[in-house]
Amino acid sequence: MSNNIPYKIYLDENELPKQWYNVRADMEKKPSPLVNPASGKPMTLDELSQVFCRELAAQELNDTDAYIDIPEEIINFYKMYRPSPLVRAYYLEKALGTPAKIYYKFEGNNTSGSHKLNSAIAQAYYAKKQGLKGVTTETGAGQWGTALSMACSYFDLDCKVYMVKCSYEQKPFRREVMRTYGANVTPSPSDTTEVGRKILAKFPDTNGSLGCAISEAVEAAVSTEGYRYVLGSVLSQVLLHQSIIGMETMTACDKYGIKPDVIIGCAGGGSNLGGLISPFMGRKLRGEADYQFIAVEPASCPSLTRGVYAYDFCDTGAICPLQKMYTLGSNFMPSPSHAGGLRYHGMSGIVSELYDQGLIEAKSVEQTSVFEAATKFARIEGTLPAPESSHAIKAAIDEALRCKETGEEKTILFGLTGTGYFDMYAYQQYNDGTMSDYIPTDEEIKNSIDTLPNIK
Amino acid sequence: MSNNIPYKIYLDENELPKQWYNVRADMEKKPSPLVNPASGKPMTLDELSQVFCRELAAQELNDTDAYIDIPEEIINFYKMYRPSPLVRAYYLEKALGTPAKIYYKFEGNNTSGSHKLNSAIAQAYYAKKQGLKGVTTETGAGQWGTALSMACSYFDLDCKVYMVKCSYEQKPFRREVMRTYGANVTPSPSDTTEVGRKILAKFPDTNGSLGCAISEAVEAAVSTEGYRYVLGSVLSQVLLHQSIIGMETMTACDKYGIKPDVIIGCAGGGSNLGGLISPFMGRKLRGEADYQFIAVEPASCPSLTRGVYAYDFCDTGAICPLQKMYTLGSNFMPSPSHAGGLRYHGMSGIVSELYDQGLIEAKSVEQTSVFEAATKFARIEGTLPAPESSHAIKAAIDEALRCKETGEEKTILFGLTGTGYFDMYAYQQYNDGTMSDYIPTDEEIKNSIDTLPNIK
Numbered sequence: 001m002s003n004n005i006p007y008k009i010y011l012d013e014n015e016l017p018k019q020w021y022n023v024r025a026d027m028e029k030k031p032s033p034l035v036n037p038a039s040g041k042p043m044t045l046d047e048l049s050q051v052f053c054r055e056l057a058a059q060e061l062n063d064t065d066a067y068i069d070i071p072e073e074i075i076n077f078y079k080m081y082r083p084s085p086l087v088r089a090y091y092l093e094k095a096l097g098t099p100a101k102i103y104y105k106f107e108g109n110n111t112s113g114s115h116k117l118n119s120a121i122a123q124a125y126y127a128k129k130q131g132l133k134g135v136t137t138e139t140g141a142g143q144w145g146t147a148l149s150m151a152c153s154y155f156d157l158d159c160k161v162y163m164v165k166c167s168y169e170q171k172p173f174r175r176e177v178m179r180t181y182g183a184n185v186t187p188s189p190s191d192t193t194e195v196g197r198k199i200l201a202k203f204p205d206t207n208g209s210l211g212c213a214i215s216e217a218v219e220a221a222v223s224t225e226g227y228r229y230v231l232g233s234v235l236s237q238v239l240l241h242q243s244i245i246g247m248e249t250m251t252a253c254d255k256y257g258i259k260p261d262v263i264i265g266c267a268g269g270g271s272n273l274g275g276l277i278s279p280f281m282g283r284k285l286r287g288e289a290d291y292q293f294i295a296v297e298p299a300s301c302p303s304l305t306r307g308v309y310a311y312d313f314c315d316t317g318a319i320c321p322l323q324k325m326y327t328l329g330s331n332f333m334p335s336p337s338h339a340g341g342l343r344y345h346g347m348s349g350i351v352s353e354l355y356d357q358g359l360i361e362a363k364s365v366e367q368t369s370v371f372e373a374a375t376k377f378a379r380i381e382g383t384l385p386a387p388e389s390s391h392a393i394k395a396a397i398d399e400a401l402r403c404k405e406t407g408e409e410k411t412i413l414f415g416l417t418g419t420g421y422f423d424m425y426a427y428q429q430y431n432d433g434t435m436s437d438y439i440p441t442d443e444e445i446k447n448s449i450d451t452l453p454n455i456k
Numbered sequence: 457m458s459n460n461i462p463y464k465i466y467l468d469e470n471e472l473p474k475q476w477y478n479v480r481a482d483m484e485k486k487p488s489p490l491v492n493p494a495s496g497k498p499m500t501l502d503e504l505s506q507v508f509c510r511e512l513a514a515q516e517l518n519d520t521d522a523y524i525d526i527p528e529e530i531i532n533f534y535k536m537y538r539p540s541p542l543v544r545a546y547y548l549e550k551a552l553g554t555p556a557k558i559y560y561k562f563e564g565n566n567t568s569g570s571h572k573l574n575s576a577i578a579q580a581y582y583a584k585k586q587g588l589k590g591v592t593t594e595t596g597a598g599q600w601g602t603a604l605s606m607a608c609s610y611f612d613l614d615c616k617v618y619m620v621k622c623s624y625e626q627k628p629f630r631r632e633v634m635r636t637y638g639a640n641v642t643p644s645p646s647d648t649t650e651v652g653r654k655i656l657a658k659f660p661d662t663n664g665s666l667g668c669a670i671s672e673a674v675e676a677a678v679s680t681e682g683y684r685y686v687l688g689s690v691l692s693q694v695l696l697h698q699s700i701i702g703m704e705t706m707t708a709c710d711k712y713g714i715k716p717d718v719i720i721g722c723a724g725g726g727s728n729l730g731g732l733i734s735p736f737m738g739r740k741l742r743g744e745a746d747y748q749f750i751a752v753e754p755a756s757c758p759s760l761t762r763g764v765y766a767y768d769f770c771d772t773g774a775i776c777p778l779q780k781m782y783t784l785g786s787n788f789m790p791s792p793s794h795a796g797g798l799r800y801h802g803m804s805g806i807v808s809e810l811y812d813q814g815l816i817e818a819k820s821v822e823q824t825s826v827f828e829a830a831t832k833f834a835r836i837e838g839t840l841p842a843p844e845s846s847h848a849i850k851a852a853i854d855e856a857l858r859c860k861e862t863g864e865e866k867t868i869l870f871g872l873t874g875t876g877y878f879d880m881y882a883y884q885q886y887n888d889g890t891m892s893d894y895i896p897t898d899e900e901i902k903n904s905i906d907t908l909p910n911i912k
Contacts, residue, residue: 006469007535013462079463080547080838091536109565111840111875153835173629173880177840179887180831180880375636379609382536384567384633419567421877424629424636431635 007090009252011083017247018070020240023278023350024063026285029357031236031349032324034060035311035455043321051218051320052237053228055126059237066282068240070122077121077154078244081110086252087381087416093400095380100403102396103258104416105249105276106383111177114386114418115272116147116232119241123230124151133226134158138188138213140268141341141388142167142174143418144232149183158227162188162216164343165208166336170425177422188213195219195317209333210344215317233269234314234323234348242275245415250279253413260291260413262399266391267295267304267362268341270348276415281354294399295351295362296391298370300338300438303328303347304355304362306445311455312346322455325352328440329448335438339367339426340387345448365394366437371430373397374420386418387426463546465708467539473703474526476696479734479806481522482741485813487692487805488780490516491767491911499777507674507776508693509684511582515693522738524696526578533577533610534700537566542708543837543872549856551836556859558852559714560872561705561732562839567633570842570874571728572603572688575697579686580607589682590614594644594669596724597797597844598623598630599874600688605637614683618644618672620799621664622792626881633878644669651675651773665789666800671773689725690770690779690804698731701871706735709869716747716869718855722847723751723760723818724797726804732871737810750855751807751818752847754826756794756894759784759803760811760818762901767911768802778911781808784896785904791894795823795882796843801904821850822893827886829853830876842874843882 024030033042048057059068070078089102107115127135134157139145145161152159161183168175168187175185188208189196195215199206206212214231221229232238253260263280265273273295283289297304303326313330314320327346334343347355354360367387374390376397377383385393392414403410420427429435480486489498504513515524526534545558563571583591590613595601601617608615617639624631624643631641644664645652651671655662662668670687677685688694709716719736721729729751739745753760759782769786770776783802790799803811810816823843830846832853833839841849852870859866876883885891 008469010466013464077838111834111838111877113877150838154838172884173877176880176884176887177877180834180840180883182835378567378636379638382533382567382606382610384636421567421569421629421633424632427636428628428632431632 005088005256008085008087009256010085011248011252013079015251016075016078016083017244017251018075019067020070021243021247021279021282022062022066022068022240023281024236025066026282027353029353030063031353034321034323037318037322037453040455051222051229053126053130053132055129056123056237059240060235071125074122074125081117083248084109086249089381091380092377096397096400096404098400098404099407099409100400101411102400103413105245106416107245108383108386108416108419112143112147112150113421114143114147115242115245115275116144117150118244119232119238119271120147120151121154122241124148124155124157127228128155128157132157132228134160135228135230136160136217136221137230137232138162138210138217140164140167140210140343142171142422143341145183145185146174146177148230149178149181152183153181159183160220161185162190162213164188164210164213171422174422188216190216193219195319199316207336209316211316211330214315215319218315218319233271234344234346236350238271239274239278239348239350242271243278245272245275246277246279249276259411261410262292262294262412264294264296264392264395264412264414266342266388266415266417267297267347267351268388269344270351272415272417274348274351281359284359293360294395295355295360296395297362297364298338298342298391299364299366300440301328301334301343302364303345305364308449309352309356310452312452314346322453323349325349326355328445329451331451332448337436337438339429339435340423342388342391363395365391368430368435368437370394371427371435384420385416386420387423389417461544461712464541464543465712466541467704467708469535471707472531472534472539473700473707474531475523476526477699477703477735477738478518478522478524478696479737480519480692482738483809485809486519487809490777490779493774493778493909496911507678507685509582509586509588511585512579512693515696516691527581530578530581537573539704540565542705545837547836548833552853552856552860554856554860555863555865556856557867558856559869561701562872563701564839564842564872564875568599568603568606569877570599570603571698571701571731572600573606574700575688575694575727576603576607577610578697580604580611580613583684584611584613588613588684590616591684591686592616592673592677593686593688594618594666594673596620596623596666596799598627598878599797601639601641602630602633604686605634605639608639609637615639616676617641618646618669620644620666620669627878630878644672646672649675651775655772663792665772667772667786670771671775674771674775689727690800690802692806694727695730695734695804695806698727699734701728701731702733702735705732715867717866718748718750718868720750720752720848720851720868720870722798722844722871722873723753723803723807724844725800726807728871728873730804730807737815740815749816750851751811751816752851753818753820754794754798754847755820755822756896757790757799758820759801761820764905765808765812766908768908770802778909779805781805782811784901785907787907788904793892793894795885795891796879798844798847819851821847824886824891824893826850827883827891840876841872842876843879845871845873
């Protein structure tokens with residue numbers, strides 16, 4: 001192993017960041033505010049606090065404080081599985097024969113299997129602090145629901161999860177992990193909510209979608225005393241919590257003299273990408289350094305590369321605040337052939353704004369090529385990656401092979417958000433050769449985008 | 457966090473042990489030799505080399521060299537997932553209210569999900585070095601098969617796995633991980649081998665057993681040119697490779713001034729227990745320190761606590777060398793209600809001999825109490841443990857609660873061999889309240905033991 005850089009860089013426990021970084025503070029042009037669908041005006045703290053815990057609502061609105069202290073109770077929980085390793089992909093570099101140096105920040109070494117736990121524990125903590133009885137949420141691929149179940153179990157909070165129906169059926173074991181941590185899991189759409197019943201009446205055979213599960217979870221929260229809704233991605237508060245990923249990565253890079261040229265993350269709602277790049281973006285915004293940022297999304301759900309930047313509903317039921325974001329329209333449902341997560345119709349407001357300003361690039365990749373990269377990575381680097389994370393792997397490999405052609409010795413950093421241990425149904429499709437790709441037609445996207453609300 | 461001991465102790469990469477420790481070298485009375493069932497005489501190197509790779513056969517017979525260098529290629533692979541963390545169970549201690557200090561060595565942070573990879577990569581390496589085309593093996597709970605698939609993929613070796621039928625059916629996703637790493641997986645008993653066909657003819661409805669799968673794998677190896685058989689536990693070579701667990705643990709303990717009083721490991725074939733305790737046992741044998749060692753086995757498959765110490769077949773088909781070990785008889789089949797691994801009828805010859813000399817204690821625990829401990833541990837310490845590992849958790853919790861009663865401030869160390877992510881079918885049974893316990897009757901055990909071969 002060259003350069004005296006170990007295969008895995010583990011920071012010491014006392015190097016765990018004590019603050020989250022809020023990239024909005026360093027953005028000259030901020031993300032647009034959340035808007036109340038009834039009044040058409042920006043959501044106030046009081047309005048947001050009907051849906052979210054008050055302190056989380058405050059974080060959602062805070063676009064001025066660059067650093068926010070992480071409460072000690074959350075740091076104690078982080079110590080159970082953080083700092084997470086920054087891995088030098090020596091084996092992958094060698095197998096590709098690339099002059100590029102490849103690093104990945106690996107967030108999968110915890111039972112939830114992904115980075116989602118970083119925000120779940122924060123949201124559960126603030127809910128507990130506010131004296132709530134429980135929280136509701138949705139989960140798609142299941143990573144967020146699992147993470148929230150673990151976090152709620154730790155703080156002894158009720159946890160009610162609406163799980164996108166196709167995932168519920170394809171991933172019974174994900175569901176069982178949540179149950180083991182004491183959560184109540186319902187397939188969505190369900191007949192337990194008004195919005196669920198409406199959607200079922202209209203689309204009785206639907207496989208469900210994240211937007212629809214969000215609607216059910218929000219309804220369940222606002223109609224139950226002592227409950228609030230929590231969300232695993234998209235929101236600015238989530239990107240704030242996830243900045244722990246980037247903060248640790250930057251600390252490790254600085255400690256070992258690693259200077260990334262390209263930083264790559266998969267992007268569904270944007271929580272991982274936003275968390276990983278935030279502190280690096282801060283340096284770029286402050287003119288201290290420059291980086292190329294690449295968001296990688298599925299060709300079957302291409303909000304950045306084929307969506308529009310406009311106010312839209314965050315959920316199918318149109319009961320959430322409106323957010324200005326890159327979106328395919330809240331009625332957009334990814335093809336049933338789409339496996340895994342990254343199936344949300346929109347994108348984090350922060351990531352959307354950074355992308356709109358040209359500070360982030362985006363590309364889309366097709367899922368069979370993603371699973372090809374995933375399998376290659378598993379065999380070479382030893383870790384079987386989540387389908388979501390494998391979008392970043394695919395882009396990192398492409399970039400490394402480009403460097404091989406040009407001879408560039410770039411340093412590539414990507415986020416390996418999680419493991420694929422509960423995604424073997426999708427791997428089985430790939431192994432059996434029955435997995436297919438699907439690219440929505442322009443007309444499909446146009447039809448969905450045509451339903452956007454009329455807010456400027 | 458007290459004592460300046462971090463939650464997780466990660467050794468640096470350069471502290472990774474460079475040698476395995478062979479505890480037999482320090483044993484005054486050695487384990488009895490493997491015996492050729494045809495001649496009744498100790499197996500020679502040449503005879504063993506018909507079944508195993510030659511270098512592994514040599515390791516099997518070597519009971520004099522205390523330290524054996526780990527080849528650099530294996531160390532490079534170890535660096536992908538080792539050193540593994542030694543975790544201080546601060547949260548568990550607090551939840552139990554015990555004055556005891558609890559540590560666990562966690563081997564689950566790799567895609568195989570357990571410690572099995574430590575020996576898999578060694579066995580694959582020696583097979584490759586010998587120029588073999590491939591290897592065959594059996595797997596029960598699936599951890600060993602997964603580990604071997606990963607190791608074979610790394611060295612580009614064919615890998616043929618006979619998977620105990622009930623596991624094959626309960627764990628389709630385990631199978632899929634093996635396929636992703638390129639392995640060929642067959643449910644056992646199968647009609648692909650003579651011994652499999654015989655067993656199927658006699659017990660058409662059998663769920664399979666490890667002993668039976670071993671017979672099939674051995675037959676497939678010896679009847680195919682360029683193949684050898686490899687085994688994930690029981691053998692002395694496996695305990696040698698697994699000593700990496702104990703070596704790292706001892707290095708970490710010495711570095712931080714941790715002095716374990718009690719060392720606990722789950723015991724099926726003995727690979728984890730033997731690997732974890734070996735270097736500590738070495739100190740005890742050399743009179744340098746004293747420890748209490750506890751082997752924990754399932755009440756449904758109690759080879760140490762209710763078996764006899766005698767020569768027996770390692771497999772149901774009676775085609776393997778005979779080993780002197782604690783055994784329930786090679787026909788013993790654990791009740792279908794038994795979930796997870798630790799279902800082997802015998803025990804490592806090294807562990808058996810140490811137990812017979814009174815250097816190790818043993819206890820058995822029932823599976824519902826094991827899953828109760830597993831669920832508690834998952835919720836408190838964050839990691840969802842493998843059912844096998846949870847036997848050690850159960851015993852560690854019991855010991856910590858005993859310390860609470862007596863006020864003893866003992867230091868308890870146990871092996872957390874792996875994660876339970878592919879064992880959710882068993883967790884589901886526990887969550888649903890449909891899991892039952894089974895303790896074999898004296899007559900069942902006697903009937904099985906009566907079939908032992910007559911070798912002294």
